[in-house]
Structures are given as structure tokens and as C-alpha cells.
Amino acid sequence: MLFMKKTFLGKRHNTCPPHWDEQTGGNPFLHSAVLNAARHSDTPFSYVTHRSYICCEYKTKLNLFTFGGLRLEIPMTVVGLPASLDMPGYSGNIQELIADYQKRAGLFLLLNLLPRESLPKGIASGETLGACIFPNRFASFAEYLDCLRSGYRRRAKTALEKGGELQLKRITPREFSDETHRLYLNVLSRSQYPLEMLKKEFFQEIAGELYAFYHGDAQVAFFCLSQYGEDLHFLFGGMDYAQRDRFDLYCNMLLAIIRLGIEKGCRSIDFGQTAEDLKCKLGCRIEKRYMAAFSRYRIVNLLLRTLAPLLQYRCQDYSYRVFKDSAILRNR
Secondary structure (H helix, E strand, C coil), X not given: CCXXXXXXXXXXXXXXXXXXXXXXXXXXXXXXXXXXXXXXXXXXXXXXXXXXXXXXXXXXXXXXXXXXXCCCEEEEEEECCCCCCCCCCEEXXXXXXXXXXXXXXXXXXXXXXXXXXXXXXXXXXXEEEEEEXXXXXXXXXXXXXXXXXXXXXXXXXXXXXXCCCCEEEEECHHHCCHHHHHHHHHXXXXXXCCCCCECHHHHXXXXXXXXXXXXXXXXXXXXXXXXXXXXXXXXXXXXXXXXXXXXXXXXXXXXXHHHHHHHCCCCEEECCCCCHHHHHHCCCEEEEEEEEEECCCHHHHHHHHHHHHHHCCCCCCCCCCCECHHHHHHCC
């Protein structure tokens, strides 16, 4: 019997296709406004449409053992958001997405899958960096501080005192300058898990709110937020590392975001991935994210499943008793 080549049915587009936003399935980061801004990065990506799914894909050389201490860079096609946000890069039927991609040659990686996703049998999967979620049940920032147990409240107040000379201002996209962008590049250059580089224009076009900490006339830190319904998302930030410890900049950024989220009446604040220890000590909980790697070839899939324990991220236990027991009961 003649070998019949299976044809990939997804259609790749260089620009956002018509009716894309109608198919995002409630995933706010798949929205065209976010993806159009993500064009301003050093990672070109494609939009893919199919009768059963839509997704974003990009090609990269990825260290297969990013979380395992070894190094093996191989070319992969990633199905994920091109701006390294902590949500999946697809919407629709994941089973049909994987079946369709298995018609293509190469290695494929799906990033930031949610816990409820059901993968086909035989697909290698494992944990990746979890999302730090702050469940808001507070009427004011003062109430939040009061509900913290003494050690955690002392840590927060110490940071606020160190940042007492700082002024927090909301800035316009036009005010996001080269100086502000350098603060982002400072953080990117020190990242434990290297990401793509986002250009200044990304922050000027992203649908969100920009805030900067000033010491006098100098910007020393900034962060970008985006609100979808009752959920607030921390997207990206940056800081002047020469001033980091003096003003406890990172902790003050997180506390400012908590204050803003409470004032906006948000149900939750998604603080993204990394720095789990500090975020959990301020009241976040870890929501797991998963990744899946696969190929069209069974032997490769078997190898990936065998290596899965070395590929996945091993999340530590960040189960801190941050809030007073009486405060938890009062705010349910």
C-alpha cells in the first residue's frame, strides 16, 4: 500500500485573520490587540486557524532541559503566546490541535496549559512555571495589611517605609520612553529563564495601564497591568537595579499592584510566573501550568515521555500561613 502523506489543515497567517477575536474563547491574551502589540518583539510568530482551533506559533531554539540543569538546545515549534504571558496560546479543541500538528515534521511544544486540559494518550507532559494568583477579598489596602500575620505584615511595612520617598504615577504610552524601556531590559538581562525581547513599541501599544515609580524626576521602576472583567493581570515590569535594595523596589511594585487591584474591586490579581516565594508571602497562591511536547513519530514521543521528569519544572512548596485565621473566616 502506498504511503499517504497527511496534510496539515491549519492555515498560517502573517497578520491577524478576519473574525479571530470571535474565536478566542475567553482567553484575553489571544485577543488581536495583545498580539498586534507582540509584533514588536524579536520573535516572529504566525496566526493559525482551523475549523476546531486557533493558535499562535513561533519557531525557536529551546533548551530542552531548561528546568533540569542540563543543556540541549534543539529547534522547536512552540504553540504559545509570543509575549511569554502565563496563559495558553490556543483556543478550541486541544485534541484536534495536537492531531493536526502531528501531521507535520519536527518537535512541538505547547506552553502554559491550564490544569483542566485533557491531552491525548501518549503525549509527554509536565509542569512548567506556575502562575501566582492573589485572591482579593479585601475592602481596602489597610484591611489587607491588618489581615496579615505579624511577620508578613512587618515585611510589607518595612518595604513601604523603604519606598516612602517614591511617587507612583500612571504614565501614558507616549511617556513610556527609552529610559523606561531600559528598566525592562535590566530585568530581562537577569532573567533565570530567558524570554523574547519586547521592543519599546510593545509597551506603547499594549492594551493596558502603565505605572512608574519616580524618585525625584528619575524613573526607578515601572509595571504594566491589564484588566479583563474582574481579573487584573500584571504583565511586565522593570527596575533600576542600582536602586533596588535601597527602595525595596520589587516588593513595593507588588504591593502597589495589590493596592490598585483592591481599589479597582478586582476579584483576583494574576502576578504571572517567577519570584513565587515573595509573591506567596504577600498572599498569592500557585495555580499550576503545564506544557506538552510531541512529534509525529512514536519513538520520539516515547523518548519525550521517558525524559519528562527531567524536562518539567519542580515547584517548591510555598504554602505559607500569610493571613490570620480570623481574617480568612471574616472575608469568606
